[in-house]
Structures are given as structure tokens and as C-alpha cells.
């Protein structure tokens with residue numbers, strides 16, 4: 001008997017690469033809701049295709065984690081959409097892309113997309129999401145500047161680091177920003193950061209739920225510290241907060257106020273766009 005269902009793919013990621021399954025799972029849980037804050041049918045499809053005990057490993061999602069992940073992804077989606085409106089044939093470089101399905105949410109049919117991730121994460125992505133003619137996969141640590149040689153920035157470049165930099169050491173984050181400023185003048189890096197208290201908890205092994213232990217997160221940055229990113233390189237021209245929009249229920253009701261309450265706002269997770277000057 002034959003079946004139209006694509007074959008299930010076993011995921012055997014561990015440690016930091018396994019976090020790509022965590023974010024995918026929560027986006028898919030959110031996308032299944034009728035009142036979802038982020039349409040992401042590809043994430044749902046992937047979770048159904050991957051042979052991995054998602055719920056057993058990560059626990060049931062009561063609706064909060066999925067929504068927060070989706071709102072964060074939405075910040076990056078908006079930045080990419082704005083970039084593609086200005087540079088329709090530009091290059092979008094997704095550092096630490098894991099199993100993000102952003103391409104299926106915001107691609108414009110003309111841009112070039114590059115994924116840079118660790119070899120085991122890229123191998124799984126390649127099997128599940130074989131790259132189309134405008135997509136490329138680079139199996140390489142983002143701390144190895146060789147990925148930069150593969151980027152054609154001629155028609156504009158936007159680099160994303162979504163859910164990535166917290167796993168690097170502070171010096172590596174600095175070097176990455178400096179490298180991007182040096183190699184991609186006129187480009188923008190959109191990144192997100194966990195606050196210092198969260199980074200400390202992860203590094204002390206205190207982020208545990210349903211038996212899943214989040215890996216250490218050596219780099220934390222309080223939202224109030226974002227301007228310090230400019231010290232990485234003189235080519236940093238502008239640093240801009242990217243705030244989540246929308247949101248459902250209590251999260252949606254509180255979001256507009258959180259950014260305005262000084263103590264909370266200073267120590268919240270942040271998404272930031274770093275623009276490099278056009279030399």
C-alpha cells in the first residue's frame with residue numbers, strides 16, 4: 001500500500017542545535033490556534049513530519065510560550081518585509097536559522113536567502129526543507145567569518161540572528177557585530193537578546209521545564225543596554241528597538257505598557273535592528 005504522506009524524518013539534535021526543535025514546536029503550537037498571532041502552516045507541517053517526542057521532551061504549551069515565540073518571530077518578519085520592500089532582489093542571511101519557516105511566511109519571490117547554522121542543524125534542515133533555487137545553506141559556525149565570503153551584498157543585505165546570540169560568548173557577539181559592520185556596509189543586522197537575569201538563570205541550569213534543560217546562555221543584554229552595541233565597531237550607524245505588535249489576551253493587553261514601565265522595560269528581552277553605515 002502506498003501513502004501520499006511524506007516520510008517521517010528522525011531528528012537527533014542535541015544540546016544547542018536541539019533548541020531549533022524547541023522554537024519550531026512552540027511556533028507550531030501557536031500556529032494551530034484559530035486566534036494565532038502568526039500564520040505558520042509550514043511549522044505545523046514540519047512538526048507533524050519530524051519523528052521526535054516534542055510534547056514529551058518540551059511539555060505541553062499552555063499558549064504562552066508559543067505566543068511569545070510567535071511575537072518574536074513576527075518582529076523579524078516585519079523587518080524582513082520592510083527590507084524586501086526597499087531591496088526586492090536583496091539577500092536575507094539567516095544566522096542560526098535552525099528550522100525557521102520565515103521564507104514561507106515573507107518571501108517575495110525574488111530575494112536570495114542564505115541559512116548559516118551548525119552542520120547537524122543544516123543537515124536536518126536540508127532533509128526537511130530542501131533549498132529552492134534562491135535559497136542556500138551554509139554549514140558553518142557563525143563565529144567562523146568564512147560564511148561572509150558567500151554573501152552577495154550587491155543588491156542590499158539584511159542579516160538576522162533570531163534566537164541565536166544568547167548561545168555565544170560576549171566576545172563572539174562583539175566580533176560578529178564588528179565583522180558584519182566591516183563586511184556589509186549599508187546592511188542591517190536584526191538580533192534578539194535575553195536579559196542578563198535570564199542568561200544567568202540559564203547558565204546556572206535553572207531553566208528547566210518538564211525535564212528539558214535549556215542550554216547555557218552566556219550572552220545576556222538588558223534592553224536598556226542596547227546602545228552599547230555601538231561600541232563593537234565605528235561602522236554602527238543606528239540602533240533601533242523592534243517592538244512586538246499584536247498579541248492576544250493578557251499578553252496583548254500588557255505589551256503596550258511593558259515597554260513604558262522603566263524598571264520592567266530595562267530588563268525585558270529585546271529585538272534590536274543594528275544598521276551599518278554605508279562607507
Ligand SMILES: C[S@@+](CC[C@H](N)C(=O)[O-])C[C@H]1O[C@@H](n2cnc3c(N)ncnc32)[C@H](O)[C@@H]1O
Nearest residue numbers: 017019020023096097098117118121141142163
Ligand atoms: C533557538 S534556535 C533558533 C532557531 C531559529 N532561528 C528560530 O528562531 O526558530 C538556535 C539556533 O542557532 C544555531 N546555532 C547556535 N550556535 C551557533 C553557531 N555558533 N553557529 C551557527 N549556528 C548556531 C543552533 O544550531 C540553532 O539552530
